[in-house]
Amino acid sequence: MDNKEIIRLTALELSRKIEGGELTSRQVTDAFIERIEQVEPQVHAFIVTTFDEARKTADEIDKKRQDGEKLHPLAGVPIAIKDVVVTKGIQTTAGSKMLEGWIPPYDASLVVKIKEIGMPILGKTNMDEFAMGSSTEHSAYGKTCNPWDLDRIPGGSGGGSAAAVAAFEAPLAIGTDTGGSIRQPAAVTGTVGAKPTYGYVSRYGLVALSSSLDQAGPCSRTVIDSALLQDVIQGPDYHDSTSQLSSEVTAENSNYQAALEGLRIGSENDGLKGVKVGVVKQMQEGFAPEVFARFQEEIEALEEKGAEIIEVDCPHFEYALGAYYLIMPSEASSNLARFDGMRYGQRVDGASSDEMMANTRGAMFGEEVKRRILLGTYALSAGYYDAYYGSAQKVRTLIQKDFAEAFAKVDFIATPTAPTVAFKFGEKIDDPLAMYMNDIATIPANLAGIPGLSLPSGLAEEGLPAGIQILVPAKSDDKMYKFAAAIEAMTDKLPEPKGLEK
Amino acid sequence: MAEKEHFSKEEVARIADLAKIKLDYKQIEKMTTDLNVINEAIAKVQEVATEDVEATSHPLQTDNPSGNVLREDIPATFENDLLTNEEAIAGAPKTEQGMFLAPQILVED
């Protein structure tokens, strides 16, 4: 098997071939390293690559397998990690100049799991600074280009992870999603990305943006690959007080098994008979025509498979954007206060401590970050709390209620993931509000804490990918994978990204 | 309801000070414009945030809490979470004698 074929295998296929002895982990890792070296000058998905460490892990796994040790299915399958996740001994920047050169002394809990299994880590992927953005244009380390068209954004904030997966630079990647930062890049790069139920994956070691919204999740090319990866990282962690309601993965609730089931029913004639699909009344407008058309086609396909389509009314969704852009900056303004030039990161000196801190933060934070910190500081300040932050927290309750009522009627809700296909660089960067509108379909899930997944729905404007989003009630992640896999089975596979030179 | 509908430059300067971010005059101007645009989108949350609606601070908060999240009082070791002095100060821009160096602190807390 040559490297060109290896890199096009899914994680599941790689897992089987490595387990079966057809491939070694080292071969696979080398193949992806070769690909990265080949296309990175065009894509720039990575901030740092860690090829030596990756090869070392691959060799270790190969040796263990030779010695007859029983290993996890994903052992030896390489992975890329968004640079917002803390990795011991490996630079972690969160896409910001503030943390240039910072080498953490500890691993995030999800990285501990990945290392325990023995997945070679290829590198840290590019992102909007401190996860604030929808295009990865706000990275302090340069932009990442969409493999479908190098003049276009790969989405954000996790554009690097999505682009790496889309460009066959890695079979799997870890992303984080606060308002859509896994799902929206997945949609515009023609890949799969999922945000688990809030608290399902430990946030210990995720550079915090918005503590009540952040979640880490999988990025891949197929639904079942993401399911496999979520099975690895999901589970309660004693380091994270908000993860205690998470479910350990068992045979009963395994996301992988659910995805298998989904693939099966998606291929059967009346496979989705009895399944009720919700379409949100308030999400019929504001989408590019072809993006919406692909979505409609998926709904029709579901109907053909026996599903019942029901319109659900979510009257408070129109306030979701406002609530999000109050809650997230408020929490972020507090979470980012620790960056003051004292204990880690860069420093710009000053005559006094106050001056030094203000100089450091003024020089090292990008404009979008500063904008959101100011917004958040304002929303929390005395006299404005009730009107802004306090009100946003109430909208959150109302959105949870909207979802609860909807899920009483339907098994899952489907929406288009992003309003348009990938836009060109510079198109929205001077208009913050226009940029924020990219998250309009993804934000409600973060506010409510429910899981959401995006998978390709087809090609839309300019022959660029569009995505369909699946939403299910909290703690029903396995069902999300089931329905997503079913839709994947019904949908024509996308061609390869056309933006890259052979 | 907030008295202020819009951000003024003075207000932005005050917030920047509170957030300890140095902005020059031009930056304050741009920030003020941007924030006012954003304000229009966010201010509408007040329309539905009435008295009878409860605030949600934790997405998984329920009326029947499943129990407190507590940690046993057992000290960390170097094998699990404890950092050595070297690890603690390794990333710091300026240190002296194993401590973090802060420029002159003007006000006593």
Next chain:
Amino acid sequence: MADKLLGYEEAIKKYDPTFGIEVHVELATKTKMFCPAPNPAYDNNLENLTHPNTMLTPVSLGLPGALPVLNKQAVEYAIKIGLALNCEIAEKSVFSRKNYFYPDMTKNFQTSQYDLPTCINGYVDVELDDGEVFRVDIERAHLEEDAGKNNHVGGAEGRIQGADHSLVDYNRAGVPLIEIVTRPVFNTGKRAPEVAAAYVRTLRDIFKAIGVSNAQMERGNVRADVNLSLAPAGSGKLGTRTETKNVNSFSAIEAAAKYEIRRQGAVLDSGADVFQETRMWHEASNDTSSGRPKSDADDYRYFPEPDLMPLYISREKVEEVRATLPELPQAKRNRLKEEYGFKPLEMRDVINAEALNIIEDTVKKGATPQGARKWWMNEALEESRKAWNEGQEPTITPDQIAAMDKLVQEGKINDKIARQVLDAMIQGEGDDPAKIVADKGLEVVNDDGALIAAIQEAFAKMPKAKTDIAGGNQGAAGPIIGMVMKATGGQADGKRVRELILEEAAK
């Protein structure tokens, strides 16, 4: 320029003082409030000072990605404190972030509690030296974490004024604290400073008794900020208050309160307004100086801590903790005072000397209360008493005092001999009072015959005394007793000698 001060009496006559105290107590849990780093306040180990930044995890250092997890033991201690202060324990309490920038803060926000604290609406009865009692109402007691320590370099005495830079040690960052806030205390009049100091002392005693903190003010386990305002006498109004920090001892609390009363009195007298600010107490110069302007509008941007779930405390849990509470100092004092029959002044001296616990221990070992009290209040035993209070090996133990007192009760020795035995034990001549008495032949002379002989000898030397005593003048027996005691080397039972003298005189 030095502050103008009014005479204290004058100030108190013209103005009514109102004060409030904020106390922070460091809990003696093994680990910090939100992470498992070792807690320097657990044993006040001085070594921690010489090894800065060695008691940290990613959480207490505030590294990116770190998350708090609440210490179970700290919650227990918080409930204990709340109950000891007669507070209601909230069924649901919530953590909040208090946001502000300062070099000793690892996250530039403090995880604390704001609108839903764990303990509310309590009180403490503060007893002054002369027995007068004032009730201090407590508004709340809540959980929070401590900040690190700024070591100022370049200024005088390590102070911030004139310092060139600071070196920060975060060992203390994350130490569990309980903050206790009183309601404004009125109607203490000229005793305000005394009550303020006594209040903190009362709290300190409680913390020690219930075992939640080492409670040593000198080590910073207990810290107090004094808020004080004046209003024209009888006006019933509330004046502008100042907050005074850096009061590191009970006497400093009293002195600072007094100083502020005199200073604010002078300000008001001159027709000016008191400036609302935070002031610093200076032990060396016995005064306060301006710190930073205190703004009630200090914008901390409190919001519920998203990384911690709310804390739910059931009524069952409260009762469970209540059952583990030992008798509180006040209750114990009252009970023992009754039981032991100490007079108020005796009791006061015992309390001031912190001798009650050792006396109790000695009585439990068989001593009489008055006997135990007399010995432990003796100067010769001050060192032993202090050592015992600190949990160290005392030179003389309660067992020894109890044994000695037993010998006195049995009439085997008298007080004078007991003193000799004590001195011998202090000198290291032996541990067992009975043995020392035997070895040195110190037993009281019980032989009536020998006593009568000595009495007769004394009468021979002072015949007039005999007739006086026989005539009913019992006071004349004094010198005879003295001579008999001298003759027996002090080893006679004074009571018996007196009895025999009266008998012999009548013959």
